[in-house]
Amino acid sequence: MKIALFSDIHANLPALEAFFKDVDSRKPDAIYCLGDLVGYNIWPNEVTNEIRKRxxxxxxxxxxxxxxxxxxxxxxxxxxxxxxxxxxxxISLTNSLMKDEERAYLRTLPAHIKVEYQLNEDKLNLLLVHGSPRKINEYLFEDREEKSLLRIMHDADADILCFGHTHKPYHRILEETDGHKTRYRHAINLGSVGKPKDNDPRGCYVMLHIHENSSVLYLESVQVEFIRFEYDIEKAAKAVEESILPNDYAENLRRGY
Amino acid sequence: MKLVLLSDIRANLPALETALADIDSSKPNAVYYLGDLLGYNVWPNEVVQAI
Structure with a gap:
């Protein structure tokens, strides 16, 4: 089973279009968006509508x-x-660009999506959040203490926790021993489609591979593929420069910062 | 906010097509299917594809 997950598009339409082209060619079984559709560029309505249309x-x-x-x-x-x-x-430009219907759509978006898979005798919980299960804007960076990350995932009953918000992709596997059994939890940061900050200016998203005969007791049950794709960065950067947005944002796109 | 929920399509393609046309015209914010796509009629593949 292949599940595509993406987030943090931030009104970058050229990046979103390139993402769709890439992801469509890989034919995932499901696709989820983990938020931050708008802000920092000039296409908040177009990005919202492209996602909604699909x-x-x-x-x-x-x-x-x-x-x-x-x-x-x-x-x-x-x-x-x-x-x-x-x-x-x-934020003031985004508020002035946003049309009523698109703004209303943003208000309908839920905070979390929880997907429970049935695997043989077991279940596997996939929890999708933007920042963390506790807070929409909590940053879960890669250097978060293992004990803290594990507690967050345990409390949220998440075998696989996917999130965005930091724009820096990573996958951490956390071991949890319960009695004589060891299970594995996966913390996955998706990176960003339209505003990467890991010094790679290409867009980033995740393809999650869950094996049909898998279990939380096997490390190899879940595989995480980070996919980088090229897009027309100049188009997105020039759009920033030709708007009232600060030119810093254009430079950030070119540098991936 | 408007959510559409439907289930037990049971391989009934004409019923699903009618439901989908109706749903499209009402422009919901989200649509969820609560299972049992298959069984009891001749269009299991068509129903899976349509969804």
């Missing part, structure tokens, strides 16, 4: 939550004054 099961990101409610707060953790100033231009 009936893709989608959850809300923090940016979608803010824009859906015409808020000036996207729940982003900007550190410097420059980041804050840039961020406020982005």
């Amino acid at each position: 009936n893709i099961s989608t959850i809300a990101g923090n940016y979608d939550f803010g824009i859906g409610r015409t808020s000036n707060d996207c729940g982003c953790a900007y550190k410097t004054d420059l980041e804050k100033a840039n961020g406020s231009v982005s």
Whole structure:
């Protein structure tokens, strides 16, 4: 079984179109979007409509939550004054571009999707969130302490936890021993389709491979493939430069930062 | 917010087609299928493909 998962498009239509072309050619059994459709570029309506048109099961990101409610707060953790100033231009532009129907759609997006697979005598829980199961805008970075990550997944009853928000992809396998049995939990950050920050400017998404005869007791039951795809970065960067958005965002796209 | 929920299609392609036309015209925010696509009629593959 092949499940495609993507997130953090951030109004980057050229990246989304290239993603669809790539993912369609791989024929996944299911496809899920983990939010942050809008912000930081000029195509929030177009991105929303492309996803909606395809009936893709989608959850809300923090940016979608803010824009859906015409808020000036996207729940982003900007550190410097420059980041804050840039961020406020982005949210105000996005609010002014967003049309009523597309904004209403953002408000309908749920916080989580939980998918329970039936595997032989066992079950496998796949939990999809934007930031973390506890908070839409909590950052789960790769260096999160193992005990903390395991506790979050245990409390959420997630065998596989998929999330985005940091724009930095990773897959961590966490071992949990219960009595004499060892089970495996998988924490997967999808990276970002339209605003990668891991110094690779190509778009990023995940293809999750779950073996039909699998179980949480086998490490190899779940395989995670990070797929990078080329897209017209210049088109997306020029769109930023020709808008009122800060030119920093264009440079970030070119550098993958 | 409008959610459409349907189940027990039971390989009945004419019924599913009619339901889908009706659903499209009502523009829901999401559609969920609660299983039993198959059995009791001659269009199991067609129903799976349509969904």
